[in-house]
Amino acid sequence: MAFVKIASTADLPPGALMQVEIGESTYAVCNVNGEIHALWGTCPHAEGPLGEGTLQGTMVVCPWHGYEFDCRTGANDMEPDLKVARYAVKVEGGDILLDPDQAL
Numbered sequence: 001m002a003f004v005k006i007a008s009t010a011d012l013p014p015g016a017l018m019q020v021e022i023g024e025s026t027y028a029v030c031n032v033n034g035e036i037h038a039l040w041g042t043c044p045h046a047e048g049p050l051g052e053g054t055l056q057g058t059m060v061v062c063p064w065h066g067y068e069f070d071c072r073t074g075a076n077d078m079e080p081d082l083k084v085a086r087y088a089v090k091v092e093g094g095d096i097l098l099d100p101d102q103a104l
């Protein structure tokens with residue numbers, strides 16, 4: 001699969017976090033000061049929906065038990081080896097695109 005349109009830039013202003021689904025897979029996509037990042041959307045702790053959490057600076061905070069993952073690296077703040085995968089995203093015109101085959 002190649003890049004797929006997942007949202008418009010107007011849907012994801014700086015400081016916003018959203019959940020996106022492509023097929024059966026879920027992603028957490030956020031905008032940190034104009035930079036778009038995408039993480040696998042399922043929390044490795046107990047499968048909470050990361051995209052329904054909150055964004056605090058660069059940290060995606062899981063809505064279920066508060067685990068935090070840096071959207072720039074996918075790493076948990078307390079346990080850096082606990083990671084969620086990151087995915088390639090790009091902006092074209094007013095569209096945000098994600099490539100589910102390009103884990104970073």
Ligand code: FES
Nearest residue numbers: 043046048062065
């Ligand atoms: S499921 Fe995410 S912190 Fe528990």
